[in-house]
Amino acid sequence: MTSSLQRAAFAGTYDDESLCGSGLMVVRAEAEAVAALAGRIDAYFAAACKLILACNGRVVVTGMGKSGHIGGKIAATLASTGTPAFFVHPGEASHGDFGMITAQDVVLALSNSGETPEILAILHLIKRLDVPLISMTGNPKSTLARQSQVHIDTSVREEACPLGLAPTSSTTATLAMGDALSVALLEARGFTREDFAFAHPGGSLGRRLLTRIQDIMHTGPEIPSVPETALVRDAVLEMTAKKLGMTAVVDGRYRVLGIFTDGDLRRLFEKAGDIHTTPINEVMTRFCTRVSPELLAAESVRIMEEKRISALLVVDDDNRLIGALNMHDLLRAGVV
Structure with a gap:
């Protein structure tokens, strides 16, 4: 008996040309999505940087699903480049983890739709704590965007997925914007190679710069x-x-x-x-x-x-x- 997975396999083509063609389509679509971000490094981007630079606590990054995975990477990049940060799962935040956020922090929320229920459910708590909220969404008119102190537009023309369903171009764009934010903050803080080495003592750069x-x-x-x-x-x-x-x-x-x-x-x-x-x-x-x-x-x-x-x-x-x-x-x- 043929399984649904096998039927799907037989329906496709597996020659080198078609496989490379699919891969090339994805790379081009995502490259276009990232290139479009250049026009959005603007006053809103600068305002987000200034909020974080003025923060006496940490940057709390949150996001659901694929946005959550991207958020974890952004938090790690921020932390390793001189901006204390960590990731909080929005679903867990409603069940006790919100206590990890203090009034000294800044929240960076990621949601392509800007309508992620788990994030919207904690917006009132963020407001009550009077914590600055920065968001990255693909919809500037969304609830999350409108409720944010600063919103950064990470919308894309289309996903690289041919079905238009799997987050591909949108997650790549968000990741790139997170990297842009991290590097802008790194330079604003005067973060040096030696500082980077202290944050990476187990890496090759850390060993070269720290070992005497x-x-x-x-x-x-x-x-x-x-x-x-x-x-x-x-x-x-x-x-x-x-x-x-x-x-x-x-x-x-x-x-x-x-x-x-x-x-x-x-x-x-x-x-x-x-x-x-x-x-x-x-x-x-x-x-x-x-x-x-x-x-x-x-x-x-x-x-x-x-x-x-x-x-x-x-x-x-x-x-x-x-x-x-x-x-x-x-x-x-x-x-x-």
């Missing part, structure tokens, strides 16, 4: 070092034990005099040198690169690439050895 050498360097007994009186043999044993491909050479006060690396060892072998009799201070690299523990780890990557080295010694203001790291440490930290 002192956060990942080897310290204490993990630091490879030998005294200036050591032989190359002692340095090789230290390098093997600490596994950083180098060792620092220090004086009696633990000040760095130089570095001995795998490359220095290879050069010694090329000259037929004896690791058991050669003093380390004769073959070490004296003018080695040293860095401060406060330096951004990302900057240490640049230094290593510029100087074509794979490890760094970390010193304090008196040139005393306090740490060491190599490229593998930066890779593990996600900085590279």
